[in-house]
Amino acid sequence: MIIIDINRQLKKGVLEIIVLKIINESDVYGYELIKSMENASDGYFSLKEGSLYPILYRLEDKGLIESYKNNFEGERKVPRKYYRITENGKEALNEMLKAYEELNKHVHMII
Amino acid sequence: MKREYKVYVNKVLSYIPTNHKTKKKIKSDLLETLMTREDEGMDVDPYEVLGDPREVAKEFSENLGMSMLNGGFEYKSKVSLIGVPLLHINLGRNATAKGIVAIGSKSVGIISIGGISLGVVSLGGIGFGVLAFGGIAAGLFSALGGVAVAYELAIGGVATAKSLAVGGVAVAKDIAIGGSVSASLMGYTQSINGENIMQAFRLPSEKAQFMTEYYVQFPDFGALKDTIIKAILNNGY
Numbered sequence: 001m002i003i004i005d006i007n008r009q010l011k012k013g014v015l016e017i018i019v020l021k022i023i024n025e026s027d028v029y030g031y032e033l034i035k036s037m038e039n040a041s042d043g044y045f046s047l048k049e050g051s052l053y054p055i056l057y058r059l060e061d062k063g064l065i066e067s068y069k070n071n072f073e074g075e076r077k078v079p080r081k082y083y084r085i086t087e088n089g090k091e092a093l094n095e096m097l098k099a100y101e102e103l104n105k106h107v108h109m110i111i
Numbered sequence: 112m113k114r115e116y117k118v119y120v121n122k123v124l125s126y127i128p129t130n131h132k133t134k135k136k137i138k139s140d141l142l143e144t145l146m147t148r149e150d151e152g153m154d155v156d157p158y159e160v161l162g163d164p165r166e167v168a169k170e171f172s173e174n175l176g177m178s179m180l181n182g183g184f185e186y187k188s189k190v191s192l193i194g195v196p197l198l199h200i201n202l203g204r205n206a207t208a209k210g211i212v213a214i215g216s217k218s219v220g221i222i223s224i225g226g227i228s229l230g231v232v233s234l235g236g237i238g239f240g241v242l243a244f245g246g247i248a249a250g251l252f253s254a255l256g257g258v259a260v261a262y263e264l265a266i267g268g269v270a271t272a273k274s275l276a277v278g279g280v281a282v283a284k285d286i287a288i289g290g291s292v293s294a295s296l297m298g299y300t301q302s303i304n305g306e307n308i309m310q311a312f313r314l315p316s317e318k319a320q321f322m323t324e325y326y327v328q329f330p331d332f333g334a335l336k337d338t339i340i341k342a343i344l345n346n347g348y
């Protein structure tokens with residue numbers, strides 16, 4: 001139980017950075033983002049919709065990402081919602097990565 | 112878009128205690144998730160793909176910074192006064208809300224609304240307060256309810272007060288007005304309890320005599336109670 005809690009807290013702490021990093025590489029839609037995280041981490045970051053979308057809403061509210069609709073060429077009539085990073089988001093991501101490196105370095109000094 | 116997707120998503124939304132704007136976003140995103148799976152040629156059953164609607168809603172709620180347990184809902188305002196939140200809503204089973212304004216299954220606050228409520232102004236199935244309203248209401252000053260008990264003023268099906276009781280059954284030390292009454296001064300439509308028949312007046316026929324006796328016995332009864340008595344006699348009886 002304690003292990004599960006720590007795992008969850010550690011993951012939670014870096015999720016915003018990871019999401020922002022992936023969106024920084026290319027515009028993505030929600031499900032694609034879930035798959036990207038899952039594939040890139042060998043299944044370690046396997047997020048459910050209820051965890052991912054609130055992160056996206058927070059990042060959007062902070063102005064770090066923005067969404068837009070893109071018509072999907074196919075049978076589907078509903079356009080797909082993509083997320084892209086903003087200039088503020090790029091700056092914030094750099095700051096976050098620096099903070100993460102700093103944290104990582106100091107944690108390694110102790111552990 | 113399949114109707115079952117909308118039904119499923121609406122079910123999820125019904126469990127998420129958030130504003131309309133966020134619900135709209137969640138709806139659009141969940142529908143899109145389902146349709147994306149469908150685009151991949153999968154036979155999509157929302158329950159299999161996303162899971163039990165309550166679990167999905169719970170995860171959204173937790174990550175949106177809300178608490179939603181056992182179908183309940185909790186919200187605490189960030190603004191507080193001497194450590195007490197301005198608004199606390201706690202609707203879980205046996206949950207207690209404590210705030211300046213408290214709304215909950217059980218509630219304690221200045222303004223308290225709940226199944227069982229305690230407050231300055233209290234509204235509840237069972238309400239205790241300075242001013243209490245409820246199925247059963249006990250008020251320090253006044254109570255209004257099915258059963259109302261108060262020091263100054265009680266109005267209800269069964270009402271009892273020290274000062275003024277009005278109701279189907281009204282019992283007071285000073286004045287009782289209603290169907291069946293007991294008090295020092297009584298205005299009744301059906302019956303009186305006790306032997307003080309000289310101070311009992313059948314309404315509406317003896318309204319004038321009741322008022323004359325009222326002015327003699329209680330010349331300083333208080334503006335609010337005075338207004339209530341006049342309003343009741345002029346409109347109710």
